[in-house]
Amino acid sequence: MFGMLSSAWRYRFFISSSIRTELRTKFVRSRLGGLWMLLNPLAQVLIFAFVLSAVLSAKLPGINNRYAYAIYLMAGTLGWSLFSEIVSRCVTMFVDNANILKKLAFPRIALPCIVVGSAVVNNVLLFLAVLLIFGFLGHVPGLALLALPLIMVVTIALALGFGLMLGVLNVFIRDVGQVVPVVMQFLYWFTPVVYMANIIPKEFRAWLSLNPLVPIVTAYHDILLYDRMPDLGPLLSVMALAVVLLLISLVIFRKANAEMVDQL
Amino acid sequence: MSGELQVVGLGKAYRRWGGELRRIASWFVSGIAPREENWVLKDVSFSIAPGEAVGIIGQNGAGKSTLLKLITGTTQPTAGHVTLRGRVAAILELGMGFNGDLTARENVYHSAGLMGYSWEDIDRAMPEIEAFAEIGQYFEQPMRTYSSGMQMRVAFSVATAFRPDLLIVDEALSVGDSYFQHKSFDRIRQFREQGVSIMFVSHSLSDVRTLCDRVILMDKGRILKDGQPDEVVDYYNAMITEKENAKLTVEQRREKNGWLLTRSGSGEARVENLRLLDEERGTELAVVNVGQRVELRLEVKVHQDLPRLVLGYMIRDKQGHVIWGTNTWHTGQVVEAPRNGETIMFRLPFTCALGPGSYSVSPALVSTDTHLADNYEWVDNLLVFDVINADRPFFIGSSSIDAQFVIERERSGVS
Numbered sequence: 001m002f003g004m005l006s007s008a009w010r011y012r013f014f015i016s017s018s019i020r021t022e023l024r025t026k027f028v029r030s031r032l033g034g035l036w037m038l039l040n041p042l043a044q045v046l047i048f049a050f051v052l053s054a055v056l057s058a059k060l061p062g063i064n065n066r067y068a069y070a071i072y073l074m075a076g077t078l079g080w081s082l083f084s085e086i087v088s089r090c091v092t093m094f095v096d097n098a099n100i101l102k103k104l105a106f107p108r109i110a111l112p113c114i115v116v117g118s119a120v121v122n123n124v125l126l127f128l129a130v131l132l133i134f135g136f137l138g139h140v141p142g143l144a145l146l147a148l149p150l151i152m153v154v155t156i157a158l159a160l161g162f163g164l165m166l167g168v169l170n171v172f173i174r175d176v177g178q179v180v181p182v183v184m185q186f187l188y189w190f191t192p193v194v195y196m197a198n199i200i201p202k203e204f205r206a207w208l209s210l211n212p213l214v215p216i217v218t219a220y221h222d223i224l225l226y227d228r229m230p231d232l233g234p235l236l237s238v239m240a241l242a243v244v245l246l247l248i249s250l251v252i253f254r255k256a257n258a259e260m261v262d263q264l
Numbered sequence: 265m266s267g268e269l270q271v272v273g274l275g276k277a278y279r280r281w282g283g284e285l286r287r288i289a290s291w292f293v294s295g296i297a298p299r300e301e302n303w304v305l306k307d308v309s310f311s312i313a314p315g316e317a318v319g320i321i322g323q324n325g326a327g328k329s330t331l332l333k334l335i336t337g338t339t340q341p342t343a344g345h346v347t348l349r350g351r352v353a354a355i356l357e358l359g360m361g362f363n364g365d366l367t368a369r370e371n372v373y374h375s376a377g378l379m380g381y382s383w384e385d386i387d388r389a390m391p392e393i394e395a396f397a398e399i400g401q402y403f404e405q406p407m408r409t410y411s412s413g414m415q416m417r418v419a420f421s422v423a424t425a426f427r428p429d430l431l432i433v434d435e436a437l438s439v440g441d442s443y444f445q446h447k448s449f450d451r452i453r454q455f456r457e458q459g460v461s462i463m464f465v466s467h468s469l470s471d472v473r474t475l476c477d478r479v480i481l482m483d484k485g486r487i488l489k490d491g492q493p494d495e496v497v498d499y500y501n502a503m504i505t506e507k508e509n510a511k512l513t514v515e516q517r518r519e520k521n522g523w524l525l526t527r528s529g530s531g532e533a534r535v536e537n538l539r540l541l542d543e544e545r546g547t548e549l550a551v552v553n554v555g556q557r558v559e560l561r562l563e564v565k566v567h568q569d570l571p572r573l574v575l576g577y578m579i580r581d582k583q584g585h586v587i588w589g590t591n592t593w594h595t596g597q598v599v600e601a602p603r604n605g606e607t608i609m610f611r612l613p614f615t616c617a618l619g620p621g622s623y624s625v626s627p628a629l630v631s632t633d634t635h636l637a638d639n640y641e642w643v644d645n646l647l648v649f650d651v652i653n654a655d656r657p658f659f660i661g662s663s664s665i666d667a668q669f670v671i672e673r674e675r676s677g678v679s
Contacts, residue, residue, distance in 0.1 A: 013386075014377035021374055025365045100361050105337035105354070106378055172284045255291035258340040262278060 007107035015110050019117040037122055038129045041081050045073050048194055067137040068225070074130045075224035076193035076217045082123045082152065083159045083213060084184055089115045090163025091180045094171050098264035108257070112164060116156055123152070130224075142227035151219045151230065154239050158212060161245025168249070168256050171263050191217055212238045267350030267430025267461040269312040269335065275343035276305040276330055276485075305330050305485040308344070312430070317462040319476035319493065321469065321500055327485040328465050332356060332434050335463070350429025350461075353379070355420065364408030368399065368418045371407055375422055389425040396421040396451075398444075413441060420448050430461045449475075469497050473584055494584055495524045498644045502528035523624055523648045529641035532570055533602070533629045537563040538647045540625075543613055552616045553654045554664050560612040560647075562627060566602040573599040573640070575610050576628040580645070581621060581662050593633040619661045620653045 008015070027033040049070040093111050094101065101108075127148075134141065170176040191213045192200075200208065208214050215238050219230035279298035281287035290296040305327045312318050320328050333339045335346050336354045361375045372393055376386045394403055397417045399410075407415060424431075433452060453475065456462055466472050472479055472493060479496035481489040483503070489496050499516060516526045540549050543557040552558055560577065576591030592598055592610075599608060624645040631638040653659070 010380060011377070013382050014374070014380070017374050017377045021363060021366060021370070025363060029365070100378070102333075102338060103356055104361065104378060106380070169288070172287060252291065258342075259279070259287070261339045 004107070004109045008109045008113050011107055011110045014106070015113045015117060018110075018114045019121065022114070022118050023121065034125075038126055041077055041126055042129065042133075045070065045077055048073050052194065067139070071134060071137060071139050071225050072196070072221060073194065074133065075220045076191075078123065078127060078130055078224070079151070079155060079217050079220035080188065080191065080193050080213070081126065082119060082155050083216065084188070085119045085122065086115060086156060086159035087163040087166070088180065088184065089119065090160065090167045091170050091177055093163075093167045094260065094264065095174075095177065101261055102264055108253075112160060115163075116160065120152070120156070134224075139225075141224050144223045144227050144229055147219075147229055148223055151216065151223065151235070154219075154235055154242065155216050157242035157246065158216070158238060161242045161249055164249035165245065165252055168252050168260070171256070171260050187211070187213065193217055209234075212241055267312075267348070267352065267428065268314050269349075269430060269461065269463070270347040271311065271331075271335065271344070272309050272347075273344035274305060274308040274331070274334060274341050274346065275303060276327075276334060276339070277301040277303045277342040279342075303342075303485060305334070306343075308482075308485075308487055310480060310487065310490060312461050312463060315459045315461055316478065317456050317464065317476045319472035319479040320463065320465045320482060321467070321472055321479060321496070322482035322488075323504075326482040328482055329356075329434060330485075331482070332432055332463070332465060336432060348430065351426075352430045352432065353423060353426065353428035354432040354434075355423045356432070356434045362407055362415065362419070365406055367406055368397070368403045368410075369394075371418065372422050375419075376425070379423075379426075381426065385426070393418075393421045393425045396425075396447075413444070417444055420444075424448075424451055424455070427455065427458065428460060430463065431455055432463045434465045435467065469500070470585070473497060492524075495526075497584070498524060498526040502526050502642065502644070523622075523645045525646065526644040527641070527646075529629070529639045531641060532568040532638075533564055533566045533573055533640040535562060535627055535629065535641060535643060535646065536565045536607070537561075538625065538627060540647060540649050549649065551650045551652055552618075553652060554616060554618065554620065554656055556616050558614065558616050560610075560614075560625060562610045562612070564608045564610065564629060566604060566606045566608065569604050570602050570631065570640075571600075572631055573602045573608070574630050574632065575599075576630065577612060578626045578628070579618075580624050580626065582623075585662075587618065587623065587662055591628070591630070591633065616651060617664045618651045619659065619664055620651050621662060622648065622650050624648045 023034065023037075027036055030036060032039070052069070090112060093115055097111060100106075131141070166176055166180055170180075190208070190211055192208070197205070197208060197214070197218075215231070215234035219235060222228050222230040278301075279287075280300040280302070281290065282299040286296060287298075290298070308327075308331060310318075320331070322328050330339070332354070333356070334341050335348070336352065336356065337346075338356075361378050362371045363374065366374065369390070372390065373383065373386055376389070377383075397403065397414075397420075399414050399417055402410060402414060403418075407418075410418075431452065449471070452462065452464075456475065462475070464472065464475055476493055478491065479489075479493045480487055481496045481500050481503075488503075489499055495516065516524060539561050540552070541547065541559045541561055542549055543559045549558060562575070564573070564575065566573070574591050574593045576589065576593075578589035579587045581587055602608060625647040626642075626644045627646060628642040629640040630642075631640070656664070
């Protein structure tokens with residue numbers, strides 16, 4: 001474990017140059033360049049806000065902003081996109097990098113570091129864009145923002161826990177890579193990003209508490225929309241789950257490591 | 265510092281589990297065994313001492329590349345272990361990790377980073393890398409506009425920009441134009457002179473002979489032979505022949521004069537006797553003067569009725585380079601239908617136009633123009649003789665060509 005971290009540190013130059021390269025090459029030949037990184041999630045927010053605001057905006061009590069629903073959407077999307085980007089990138093991480101894994105010896109830990117690094121950069125940029133839009137909509141988040149980095153850490157840990165495990169399995173069973181996007185779709189709609197938890201009928205609401213993303217997205221809402229400190233209790237249990245998942249991933253990775261390159 | 269490598273009992277098996285779920289279960293339950301194991305490498309043990317250059321040869325599929333991958337750590341061994349000391353640079357496949365949208369300069373940062381170097385290191389090495397690649401303005405262009413040869417130039421420059429303690433080269437030199445091939449070969453030789461340990465995999469046997477102190481021959485995932493370059497390379501040549509004509513045996517022994525005799529073949533016809541004689545006096549010679557008329561005399565005994573018999577000769581120098589060679593197929597003197605029990609005498613008179621040094625004669629008895637169809641007998645270095653320069657002006661080189669100086673001076677001042 002400690003060895004992994006120290007080798008990640010030795011390869012920090014590679015990790016940071018990979019992150020920069022990734023951001024650059026993604027958009028190097030497009031006109032709007034890096035803007036696409038922001039335009040995609042924002043377009044989604046716009047669509048939902050446009051389609052659903054009439055239906056759902058009445059359901060947000062205690063907020064005196066005409067655009068409350070749009071703000072709600074953006075806050076949830078910010079958290080969700082961090083989670084989903086890391087998970088879906090992790091799933092294909094080893095398969096996508098088969099070439100260098102087969103030909104070069106470097107610490108494997110560098111790969112998830114690159115994924116997390118570029119996802120965080122993307123997410124921070126999205127966050128800045130969201131803040132800007134909040135400004136236009138006349139909404140100014142308060143001091144609760146200070147809790148945001150903490151929530152991000154929990155989100156990243158949970159996403160890595162799922163992602164690494166699935167990524168290793170995907171090397172051996174490629175169906176995993178096909179199933180995950182579908183599951184992510186379900187998960188998205190089972191998480192109150194687009195709608196509010198209180199529109200769910202009471203008898204089903206208990207099920208929501210099984211979804212580890214609910215505390216995360218709720219925390220984003222608390223911080224960005226309601227400007228209040230998130231409820232730490234559920235977040236702690238999510239963090240505990242994330243740690244367990246990470247440990248399992250680590251064990252699986254250790255076991256699979258010997259055969260992984262042969263299967264790529 | 266020079267690198268050191270120790271490989272002990274190394275083995276690699278590709279396993280079949282009969283279903284991926286079984287494999288995954290095996291990570292957690294110890295009793296589950298794979299259905300099938302396919303060992304591509306088994307019981308490989310050797311070591312490379314500091315400063316030693318070791319060549320690895322063998323046919324395709326012999327396990328050479330797998331061995332290198334295990335040593336560099338890209339794949340994990342199933343059995344045994346590798347101990348490495350010092351900084352390793354591996355030129356396994358050039359251009360790995362390059363991104364077509366980035367310029368060469370950016371790619372250099374990226375791939376040297378992948379080798380674990382820091383920006384300061386790379387900054388310092390950059391001018392040298394740029395100069396060695398010699399691709400001029402292209403260095404600042406996106407790499408997708410490069411030809412494959414240019415990519416390979418950049419790749420080789422990066423891979424060898426930092427002096428390693430152990431350099432592992434896998435046939436990387438066969439790419440690129442001959443100018444750059446020479447240049448990169450020179451760089452490897454320089455490393456060698458600086459005491460870098462080298463592991464060199466190649467199909468170019470002459471490169472292996474030139475560069476290596478020791479050669480390891482691999483076959484079917486095992487080490488078949490490990491020894492001095494001439495010994496192993498000749499054995500390998502004999503082995504290739506053997507592959508073509510089943511059931512041959514290869515015999516090797518080192519003669520007192522240091523030359524290695526390798527005899528292989530199916531034995532339908534054998535060389536009984538090979539002598540080097542003075543053409544006029546008929547006396548046997550061990551030392552020949554430059555320009556002397558001599559004659560190689562060879563007796564062949566036929567042990568079975570054969571459709572035809574071709575004799576080939578080859579004269580080689582101490583490094584194993586062929587000085588001259590031909591056979592009776594090319595000269596149109598094929599012996600048709602030799603009978604069982606027949607003895608055939610071949611005489612090869614020639615003028616010894618060789619330079620001073622030690623030379624060997626290798627005869628081959630075959631049925632066509634190559635030894636791949638039937639190899640009755642092939643003997644490397646059966647006869648060894650020395651050439652001295654007793655009565656001519658000093659010269660160097662392996663051949664004595666009939667050259668003279670003609671000097672013309674312009675006369676001035678004297679009338």
